[in-house]
Amino acid sequence: MVFDVLRRYLEYSGYAVTFVKNFTDVDDKIIKRANEQGVSCDTVTSKYIQAYHEDMGKLRIRAATEEPKATEHIADIIHLTERLINKGLAYVVDGDVYFEVSQYPEYGRLSKRRLEDLQAGARVDVDERKRHPMDFALWKSSKSGEPAWESPWGPGRPGWHIECSAMSIRHLGETFDIHGGGMDLIFPHHENEIAQSCGATGKEFARYWIHNGFVQINKEKMSKSLGNFFTIREIFEKSEWSEAVTGEILRYFLLSTHYHGPLDFSDQALKEAKNALNGFYDLFNRLKETAESGGGDGGSLQTAIERSKKSFTQAMDDDLNTSAAVAALQGLRSDMNKLLRVGLSTEDRQTARQAFRSFGVVLGLFQLDRWDFNVRIVPKPAQLVLETFPPTVMVTKQMVEAEIDGKVAERIEAKKRRDFKRADDIRAELKSLGIALEDKPDGTTRWKR
RNA sequence: GGCGCCGUACCCAAGUGGUAAGGGAGCAGUCUGCAAAACUGCGAUGCAGCGGUUCGAACCCGCUCGGCGCCUCCA
Structure with a gap:
């Protein structure tokens, strides 16, 4: 949402904004899930992408100008990988292609990390075929049962960072203005994007980087292990x-x-x-x-x-x-x-x-015509215990406006008779339906949900 | 161990050298049959702690404490 607001403000300030949101629609997790469910990767990803769009819509986050998917840019990815090999920044091992970080002196600039420090923190299970532990895959040869695309290095699929570089270059050009993401992406993802893109083009990649902070729950981080994930x-x-x-x-x-x-x-x-x-x-x-x-x-x-x-x-x-x-x-x-x-x-x-x-x-605020914050009425707890499906049944109860206006008029009459008991009863009745009344100085009453 | 983000009143939060914005909650008052809304007033001599620099520090420097993230084939 941060970037939605940024986009809106840039437009408000008179800029023409091309907003690109990249989707990674092939990776280990997706393949695993697709195999478990016996469906294609595309089935899995389109389901999640659709759900994502629904959620974004509810938050009134505007759709991006472009929403490219990795699998639709395989040719771009292969081309970019070839450029990196030709420049001596990447090497091929058994059908895999790795980016060689030691050949890219600027590596670590964004995250302010030095390769030596990273080595110290690198974990044990380093792939021995890599020339440096921090070298990362641009292209992965496919194992059986995995989706694969033909490439000069044999059938395989893109690595984990190259797709963003390829898609950005395709849709925004080799140099563009702003790249955003969560702070957790600074390393290694964004660092690697820079290495790939600048390495291949010799040009600046993103002029500005914007990283947003995280959501915590009651001062704790949100995580599945803490059970506070939602x-x-x-x-x-x-x-x-x-x-x-x-x-x-x-x-x-x-x-x-x-x-x-x-x-x-x-x-x-x-x-x-x-x-x-x-x-x-x-x-x-x-x-x-x-x-x-x-x-x-x-x-x-x-x-x-x-x-x-x-x-x-x-x-x-x-x-x-x-x-x-x-x-x-x-x-x-x-x-x-x-x-x-x-x-x-x-x-x-x-x-x-x-x-x-x-x-x-x-x-993205103040556009609502009505502020009907009490429209939904949650069923009583006893009903929630029932094993109904879907588990939470939301009941929407709305009084028609004419009905409310009638009650309000009746209450005004009661007030004129100085029958405050009756007036208060009507107000209480409406309140139980989530309707609040405000008497105005001129004797009329405004109501709101 | 390395690299970062953060720590301001009851709660949320702005403020990166010139003497603590704003909102929510609360209390008091005006208005009102009452209520609601609105308006007015009250509310941190102090900004995690300690030390330093300065005429002057929440803000700069050092140390310490606390929360969080990254350092890994999650992108």
Whole structure:
């Protein structure tokens, strides 16, 4: 999501962005899984790629310009490998091709590692056919039962790093601007990409590298062994909020910290993100209403928007400081509320809402028309015990709007009669359905889910 | 052992030399039949600890402590 925001901000700033996301659709794990299930690798990968797209969609992460797959670039990979062999940076052993790190003096520049240090840490089971323990495979000869492609070195498949170099060069050219990834990829993956690409082309590979920090769970790392591992999918399945709202909350939460640092995930953190977003959407609801009193001060509105725009872009320009950028929007929210107390014309309200929308496009926030955070009603625990399939049955219960409006009107009548008991009962009834009421000074009532 | 990221109030979090943004929660007040929302006020003499440099340090230097990542055919 960090890179989605980066892309959005670059576009907001007037750049034309080509965003390429590489998929590795052949490796040991995939082959193993395909064999276990008795299906093709393609079946396995397309299933996961589809699931990935679904999850990204829920987070409103935009699709990349290109999403190349390794298996669709075998020719590019072979060509790149040949270039490296011709330059004396790679060698062939029994149908395998290895990159020779000792022939590439810059190796270790990105990760600030020296080959000597790496040797000390290298583990025991070094392939003896390699000239240096850190040499890595560009091409692997195929064993029986593995998918294979023809190559000058015999049937085989690409190594583990070459595909990214080949695909980047194909879709972005030999030199491009920004390469991103998790911090765990710095070594060896990104280091190897540089070695392969610069080695072959003699040109710079990526001008800038951006690495994001990790998600932790309650201050612990997320891992299967600790049993605290979960997926985005599960967050959505377990969420008591609607999908659109959950996606927004997740985005807000992820934006609340700098991409570089660790991010501690917890129910409380999500709750806080939701509460903060409530404040924004409450404001948006008020901005949607037509001005009952008119008047207002369009001048201070423009001033407030300009001021927040300045802080917002300053923050984003400063290494994508989304936390400070969000703070700028909170400042705007506060300013808007103050202006609204004084009174803003209907037109000014639309201007204000539009300002939030345009900042929101950059962060992927504030685009929802309704903030229906209570739409999903989770079944009672007793029902969950039943071995139903799917195990968690989500029941969606929504009152039709006309019905709610009727109740609200009835309550206003009750209030006029000063029958506060009846009024409170209606409010309680609606609350149990997740509908909150707010009485406005003019005697009307606004409701929200 | 080597290379990194991080440690700021109850919680989240910005701030890389000029005297601690912002949000959430909480408390008090305004408004209100009550509530909700909004607004106003309160809230770290201190930024993991110790020492140093400086007129001045959360920020620079050194050491220590704590959390996490990488150093491996997961990409």
